[in-house]
Amino acid sequence: MPDQSAWTLRETLIVAVLGAVFGVLYLGWVQVWLVLQAIFGALTMDVVMGFWFIVSIIAAAIIRKPGVALVSEVMAAAVQVLLGSPAGLLLLLTGLVQGAGAEAVFAATRWRRYSLPVLMAAGMGAAVFSFAYTWIRFDYGSLAPGLLVAMFALRLASGALLGGLLGHVIVKALYRTGVLSGLAIDRDIRTANA
DSSP states (O other): OOOTTSOOHHHHHHHHHHHHHHHHHHHHHHHHHHHHHHHHOTTHHHHHGGGGGHHHHHHHHHHOSTTHHHHHHHHHHHHHHHTTOTTTTHHHHHHHHHHHHHHHHHHHTTTOOOSHHHHHHHHHHHHHHHHHHHHHHHTGGGSOHHHHHHHHHHHHHHIIIIIIIHHHHHHHHHHHHTTTTTSHHHHHHHHHHO
16 A cells, blocks of 8 residues: 655645745735735734745645645745845745644644644644744843734734645635646545435
């Protein structure tokens, strides 16, 4: 019996394509964040942060195998680096941290559950990991406790909504087109509807 956790060539290509597409979208999202931050202030980063977790959720929901969330997020970061992001190679660490946060939630289900609540939890997992990372990187310990609570709550909500919920909506839309036929998501949906 073949190893169910091994990736097929098609799955690997899908993760690579998703990483490339979202790497470009993530770079564009930086511009959205900068404009909104100029208008609304520093908390804007936590409000928009969830979008930077979305590829890990979309890829994992489609492929449904160990490592997909992590690898897709690192791939998106690598594409940003290759496209000349001013953040440079540090983005690879950022992608690793965010992808690990989402992957941890899927791992907790043994890569068997991809319902909307699980996808939203994965977005929140990425938010928690990224908050811990940015805490260390930007010395959040020096900030006022009330501000920290607001930042964390906003990042959790953003992870759940812009990462998990929006990721769910995109995956459902992709599924309806038929392009995901034969993949794990398709098999699971067909089995559930049988």
